Amino acid sequence: MSAAERLAALDDMPATELCASAEAALNELVAIMNEETTLLRAGSFRQASHLTPEKTRLAQDYVGLARSVQRQIARLREEAPVELDRLQNGHERLATQMAENLKVIASARNLTxxxxxxxxxxxxxxxxxxxxxxxxxxxxxxxxxxxxxxxxTL
Known part of the structure; x- marks a missing residue:
C-alpha cells in the first residue's frame, strides 16, 4: 500500500473509529513516555534506551493519525464531537508528559x-x-x- 493509499484509508475511516484509533495511539505513547521517564529518574538508562524503538513507532503512528484528524476536523466535529473532545484532552496529557520527559532527558544528559x-x-x-x-x-x-x-546511546 502506497503512502497516498494509507492517507486515504485514514481519511475515509468512520469518525468515531478515527478518533478511537488516534486516542489509542496517544494513550500508548503517553504510557511508554511515562515508563521511560520513570526509568530515567531511577537511573536505569539502559532499560530506558530499550524503549526508544517502540516509542518512535508509537509517535509515528500517532502523528499519522493526528494529521488525519486535522484534515478531517470539520467532519469529526459534526460526526463525533464527544470523541474529538476526549482526543483533544488526551493531546493535552501528551503535551504534559512530553514536557516532563524532555526535562528528565535533559537532566540525564547534563549528568552524563x-x-x-x-x-x-x-x-x-x-x-x-x-x-x-x-x-x-x-x-x-x-x-x-x-x-x-x-x-x-542516550
Missing amino acids: DTLLTETANVVAARERTRTYDESGTIPAVTQGSAGIAIRK
Whole structure:
C-alpha cells in the first residue's frame, strides 16, 4: 500500500473509529513516555534506551493519525464531537508528559556530560607531568590532553 493509499484509508475511516484509533495511539505513547521517564529518574538508562524503538513507532503512528484528524476536523466535529473532545484532552496529557520527559532527558544528559568531563579531567590529571621543566616550574595542566572514548546511546 502506497503512502497516498494509507492517507486515504485514514481519511475515509468512520469518525468515531478515527478518533478511537488516534486516542489509542496517544494513550500508548503517553504510557511508554511515562515508563521511560520513570526509568530515567531511577537511573536505569539502559532499560530506558530499550524503549526508544517502540516509542518512535508509537509517535509515528500517532502523528499519522493526528494529521488525519486535522484534515478531517470539520467532519469529526459534526460526526463525533464527544470523541474529538476526549482526543483533544488526551493531546493535552501528551503535551504534559512530553514536557516532563524532555526535562528528565535533559537532566540525564547534563549528568552524563558532567560525569564524562570529570572522568576526562581525572584521566588527564593522572597522565600530567609532575616533573619540573627547563625553567624550573611544573608545566600547566592542558585540559583535554588525555582522550577517552565514549559510546553515547542516550
